[in-house]
Amino acid sequence: MAAEDQESASRVGAASGQAERIAEEEKLRADCYGLLARLLRATPEAELLRTIAGIEGDDTPFGRALDELAKAAASASAEALDDEYLNLFVGVGSGELLPYASYYLTGFLNEKPLAKLRGDMAQLGIARADEVTEPEDHIASLCEIMAGLINGSFGAPADLAAQRSFFDKHLGQWAARFFQDLEEAKSAAFYVPVGRVGRLFMEIEAAAFGMLSDEGVRRPH
Amino acid sequence: MREREEDQRLARRELFRLAGLGTVAGAVAVAGATHEAQAVTEAGADGAGYRETDHVKTYYTLAKF
Known part of the structure; x- marks a missing residue:
């Protein structure tokens, strides 16, 4: 394909991205996905911890979980966090949890769910960043993709039908289960409320997508 | 139809x-x-991960959505 075609294609994507405006509540969803992605990709840095410590939830289960997370962030030490993260996630077989769609859906890493995800990512015009070696079906990547689909980081914002389709195929069947495992993990302390926030958020997302009429919604295949 | 969308x-x-x-x-x-430390990125950007011809072609077709 010629370079000028390539350029014009990305211009079209960028232009339509600017034209769309996202409703406030939808942006909030993107932020929740973004927060979960940052916490699950790596241990939070001091600045992020300070920000999280300032979160105030309301008197709902989700709000209370956010309060717990804020409290945990206020008292977390960088060293303890690094140990905790290592014990929870690092090393196949030595980390307590394997936060990958393929593992949760098939019992093995790098199986069909990963292949399907790669196909869908290509269709959406999303690729793994160059320096990343981890499989794309890591929970943090999937949360990043959802955030990007909502707020339009990958060209135009995706409509709710497309968001729902991606969620149903790649998160809906396992992410809440993973977050619950995180809540209950032996090594988890700071990550207990992270797991709770994630689980409740996945439930909220599933309920909200479930409200959409099926008309025009692309069903997962 | 418009009304239904608004209700929704x-x-x-x-x-x-x-x-x-x-x-x-x-x-x-x-x-x-x-922030910058994202694991995923737009496929059209220079140097991004998977650039198999078919995928890239699909992307160009779909970039207009």
Whole structure:
């Protein structure tokens, strides 16, 4: 394909991205996905911890979980966090949890769910960043993709039908289960409320997508 | 049709409000803001991961959505 075609294609994507405006509540969803992605990709840095410590939830289960997370962030030490993260996630077989769609859906890493995800990512015009070696079906990547689909980081914002389709195929069947495992993990302390926030958020997302009429919604295949 | 979409939007907003999503705007927005250390990126960008011809072609077809 010629370079000028390539350029014009990305211009079209960028232009339509600017034209769309996202409703406030939808942006909030993107932020929740973004927060979960940052916490699950790596241990939070001091600045992020300070920000999280300032979160105030309301008197709902989700709000209370956010309060717990804020409290945990206020008292977390960088060293303890690094140990905790290592014990929870690092090393196949030595980390307590394997936060990958393929593992949760098939019992093995790098199986069909990963292949399907790669196909869908290509269709959406999303690729793994160059320096990343981890499989794309890591929970943090999937949360990043959802955030990007909502707020339009990958060209135009995706409509709710497309968001729902991606969620149903790649998160809906396992992410809440993973977050619950995180809540209950032996090594988890700071990550207990992270797991709770994630689980409740996945439930909220599933309920909200479930409200959409099926008309025009692309069903997962 | 337009009305139905609007109803749906309001119902979603109400669900998110009741679920407690609405009150956390400020700090979660700051904490969740996307930053450079992302694991995924737009496929069209230079040097991005998977660039198999078929995938890239599909992307160009779909980039107009």
